[in-house]
Amino acid sequence: MPNRFRRRDEMNDFIFSRLLNFVSDIGRQIPSGKRWVSFSEQDKDDCKNINIEEILPISPGVISSFFKLNGKKYFIITGYENINVNFDEGLFLNEYELSAGVFLKLVCELGIPIRRQSSKSEIYDEILFQHEEQTYTGHDYNDLILYFHNILLFEINPNSAFINHRLGNLVGYILTNNKNLLPLNFSEEILIQYTDLFVQNFKTINYNLLTKSLISVQWKDVFIEIYRCIEAVFHSFSFNSLHRSLMSSLSIDDFALLLEQKLKVKPTEEESLITIFDGIGSNTIDLIKSVKPPSFKDAKEATWFYKIRNNIVHSRPINEEVNFEEEVWWTLILASLQVVEQSHKVCV
Numbered sequence: 336m337p338n339r340f341r342r343r344d345e346m347n348d349f350i351f352s353r354l355l356n357f358v359s360d361i362g363r364q365i366p367s368g369k370r371w372v373s374f375s376e377q378d379k380d381d382c383k384n385i386n387i388e389e390i391l392p393i394s395p396g397v398i399s400s401f402f403k404l405n406g407k408k409y410f411i412i413t414g415y416e417n418i419n420v421n422f423d424e425g426l427f428l429n430e431y432e433l434s435a436g437v438f439l440k441l442v443c444e445l446g447i448p449i450r451r452q453s454s455k456s457e458i459y460d461e462i463l464f465q466h467e468e469q470t471y472t473g474h475d476y477n478d479l480i481l482y483f484h485n486i487l488l489f490e491i492n493p494n495s496a497f498i499n500h501r502l503g504n505l506v507g508y509i510l511t512n513n514k515n516l517l518p519l520n521f522s523e524e525i526l527i528q529y530t531d532l533f534v535q536n537f538k539t540i541n542y543n544l545l546t547k548s549l550i551s552v553q554w555k556d557v558f559i560e561i562y563r564c565i566e567a568v569f570h571s572f573s574f575n576s577l578h579r580s581l582m583s584s585l586s587i588d589d590f591a592l593l594l595e596q597k598l599k600v601k602p603t604e605e606e607s608l609i610t611i612f613d614g615i616g617s618n619t620i621d622l623i624k625s626v627k628p629p630s631f632k633d634a635k636e637a638t639w640f641y642k643i644r645n646n647i648v649h650s651r652p653i654n655e656e657v658n659f660e661e662e663v664w665w666t667l668i669l670a671s672l673q674v675v676e677q678s679h680k681v682c683v
Contacts, residue, residue, distance in 0.1 A: 338387060339444055343379070346443040347371040353448075354462060354482065358455045365459075370466045373473030378436035385440045389502040391543055394550055396484045398445050399506045404437075408491045408498065410505060413447050413484045415516060420489065422512045427492030435476040442483060453482040496534075503542030508533040510549050518552045522665045528672040537679045540564055545675075554664040555647045555657050561671040562644050568682050569607035605641045611678050612637035619677065622670040626663045643667070 340346045351370045358365065374382070381404060388401040388408075397414035410428060412418065420428040441447065462482075465474055480486070491498055497505045510516055511529045521529075532545060541564060548560035612620065612635070623636045631639040646657045659667070 338385075340440075343374075343382060343439075344371070346382070346439050349443045350439060350479070353442075354458055354479075357449050357453070357482075358459050358463070361455050361459055363459060366464060366467060368466045371473045372435055372439050372476050372479070374435055378434055381434055381436035382440045383436075385437065385444075387444050390445060391502045391506060391546070393506065393546065396448055396450075397550075398447060398484075399502060400441070400445055401502050402441075408493075410489045410491055410502075411441060411445075412487050412506065412509075413445070415487060416485055418487055418509060418516065419513050420509060425496040426509075427495035428489040429492065431488045431490045433476075433480070433486060433488055437488070438476045438480060438486070441486065447483050447486065449482050450484055458482055500536050501542055503544075503546045504533050504536055507542055507546035507549055510546065517549060519554065519557065520661070521549075522669070525665060525669050525672065528669060528676070532672060532676055535676070537676075537682075539568060539679050539682045540675065541567060554659070554661070554668070557668055558643065558664070558671060559647055561668065561675060564675045565608075565611065565671070565678055566604070568611070568678050569604065605638060608637040608641050609635055611674065612640070614681065615674055615677050619670050619673040622666050622673070626659075626666045 340349065347370065350372070355365060384404055386403045388403060391399045393399060393412075394414070397412070399410070399412040402409050402411070409431060420426055420430075462474070462478060465471060465478075497508070508530065511526050511533065514521070514526065529545070529549065532540065533542065536542075544560045544563050548557045551557045551560060620636055623640065627634075627636065627639050631642070643657060
């Protein structure tokens with residue numbers, strides 16, 4: 336992906352503008368002048384040669400990314416003071432020390448924010464007047480890093496099981512195994528199911544959505560993000576028989592795109608779910624049956640599942656607010672993840 340900043344002076348302007356804006360309401364005169372981060376020759380090379388490959392914002396202040404530098408691949412995640420990556424020997428993530436060049440580049444390219452709890456008076460007194468000193472040769476990045484969200488940087492060993500996985504896979508896998516960082520109390524069964532999905536690396540799954548479901552703060556949002564992963568294969572089930580009967584040379588994805596864009600034909604959600612559920616294992620269906628209310632006793636499990644989705648997404652009077660006990664959500668989330676796995680396996 337293209338870099339946002341090409342010149343180092345642009346990056347220096349960006350990072351100090353962030354600090355100046357943060358203290359702009361302090362009520363004291365802010366000194367003007369040129370400020371920059373002090374660089375060694377190695378820092379200059381590092382800053383110039385970093386190639387950002389992928390960025391995944393997770394939550395306010397929490398941003399992850401893959402980047403390459405000098406032929407090596409790195410993983411960064413911000414916003415956490417520490418994170419455990421030693422739960423799986425196959426990860427091969429080695430903590431890597433930040434340098435001035437890497438720090439400046441990442442803050443600018445990823446837009447890493449200032450910690451909201453940072454002291455404005457401290458920034459004003461300790462940072463904003465340094466450039467007025469006669470011996471000034473630039474700010475030491477260690478003086479600045481304290482005020483930005485914490486940056487955890489890891490070098491990815493070429494032997495890592497995740498070296499060629501997408502960013503969402505790795506972030507989700509790590510967070511699943513750092514339960515203390517998750518806002519909601521997931522059962523161990525659910526976390527194991529998440530782990531299996533992140534490891535399997537289905538090309539048809541949007542792993543960014545699965546990661547977002549993990550860090551959601553409400554159960555209904557977890558459900559919706561997982562539902563969107565199921566929704567992504569509706570076309571494969573709705574248009575599959577037509578695709579086969581026409582013996583189209585197009586892939587099922589391109590075939591569905593043609594129908595939706597040119598002919599305005601879209602999969603029917605409830606019917607797609609019913610078709611998917613017809614091929615789902617009995618253990619998963621039994622999970623959904625176990626929490627399906629008596630009012631839906633005679634309805635298909637897919638119909639009730641779709642009703643939950645509608646009640647969350649739509650605010651019309653016909654849709655009742657979804658309000659389950661945590662144990663019910665656990666069962667629904669576990670079943671939903673199993674539906675994701677089984678439906679995407681069919682599409683491989």
